[in-house]
Amino acid sequence: MSTQPWSAADMPSMRGRTAVVTGATSGVGLATASALAQAGAHVVLAVRNTRRGQDAARAMNGSTEVRELDLADLASVRAFAQSWTGAIDVLVNNAGVAGGRGTRTKDGFDMQFGTNHLGHFALTNLILPHISDRVVTLSSGAHKAGDIHFDDLDLSRRRYSLPQAYGQSKLANLLFTLELQHRLEEVDSPVLSLAAHPGYAATSLGTQGRSKLLVSAVNLAGRLFAQTSGQGALPSLYAATQDLPGASYIGPDGRGELQGHPTMVGRSDKAADPELARRLWEASEELTGIGFGLEQR
Secondary structure: OOOOOOOHHHOOOOOOOEEEEEOOOOHHHHHHHHHHHHOOOEEEEEEOOHHHHHHHHHOOOOEEEEEEOOOOOHHHHHHHHHOOOOOEEEEEEOOOOOOOOOOEOOOOOEHHHHHHHHHHHHHHHHHHHHEEEEEEEEOOHHHHHOOOOOOOOOOOOOOOOHHHHHHHHHHHHHHHHHHHHHHHHHOOOOOEEEEEOOOOEOOOOOOOOOOHHHHHHHHHHHHHHOEOHHHHOHHHHHHHHOOOOOOOEEEEEEOOOOEEEEEEOOOOOHHHOHHHHHHHHHHHHHHHOOOOOOOOO
């Protein structure tokens, strides 16, 4: 058995398979989509800005397609799902925002919770009947500092904290993964629900609209300490292609999960709480008006 750490070169052939990747125009999402296309998959870049999506697709080596999807607008999510007619082997819920103090989605949700969690919750359930293999949802080490504030999911009744809002959304991603796997097993579905996190990857996440000084500091820290977007994509690619138990969580194996090669990693006690996951799912159904995607089968 090889002792070499796993890399994108170890991916199996994806020829004949279709993968949908949200937020695929930059950073880890772009690297994930590129690697899947390189491995032979037909990759659908589900993106808010289709012009940037076309630019990204043209630079990829393989079969690609660009479709509009704004996770901060449930009408856009519904339109994306309703337009879908084919099969999907792998859905990678990659897109995310970090920042936007006080900003709201088109449906009035906190931008981070609404985009990072509710948008993907809605998307996954609406297209779940088309998915044959697995759903990979990106979380973050920031989930360990998160709490789910059921009485104030928008964090509008307290002093708004960007780390608190981001941590809540990333904890929600892991709880969603857990409850989705539970529900899939209840209906004997072969589809897997998995999670991944990229560690500390050099991306533009969280810098949009921030001060030049802060952006410069983030960029400097990235050059000194972060791994590349390609390296940050490895946990997503591992989760998308390897034989894993349902609800597995994949992250980097080194430097406190900041860098390294993909491996199964731990999560906070809250992120492993099935009752918390159930409560969040029910709250998400109420907020979006969208239920479990296989109930209508």
